[in-house]
Amino acid sequence: MDEAATKIQELTEALASAQTEVDKWRTGAEIYEAQVGDLQGALQEMAAELDRLALENQQLKGQLGDAPILQPQASVPTDEDAQIIQAALISRIKELERALAQR
Structure with a gap:
């Protein structure tokens, strides 16, 4: 091969x-x-969801404005509650005493 043919071969391989x-x-x-298209679709879905949640939030705020806000009341233990707790503790103590006696 001459120099021109070699150069043509090199250029062909490079091409x-x-x-x-x-x-x-x-x-x-x-x-x-394709990934950009997918991401744009996901962003559009997220934007729509964000709009929906913002609207829902506004509706809930409106409902809260119309309804009185109830504060939780602290419950005061009654004598009946104390008797129930005492009976449960006595029962558990007797149970443990029986288990201890069986050992």
Whole structure:
């Protein structure tokens, strides 16, 4: 082969290599474009959900404004509650005494 043929061969190989690289970049770009499309769709869904939640929040705030806000009341133990607790404790103590006696 003469020098011109060698140069043509080198250029042909370089062109093929460059074409392969271009194809890789093109495929990568197509993948990224698809991902961008998916992300844009997800962002649109999130924005719609955010709008829906904001509207729901406003509706709930409006309902709270119309209804009185109830404060939890602290419960005061009654004598009946004390008797129930005492009976449960006595029962548990007797249970433990029986278990101890069986050992």
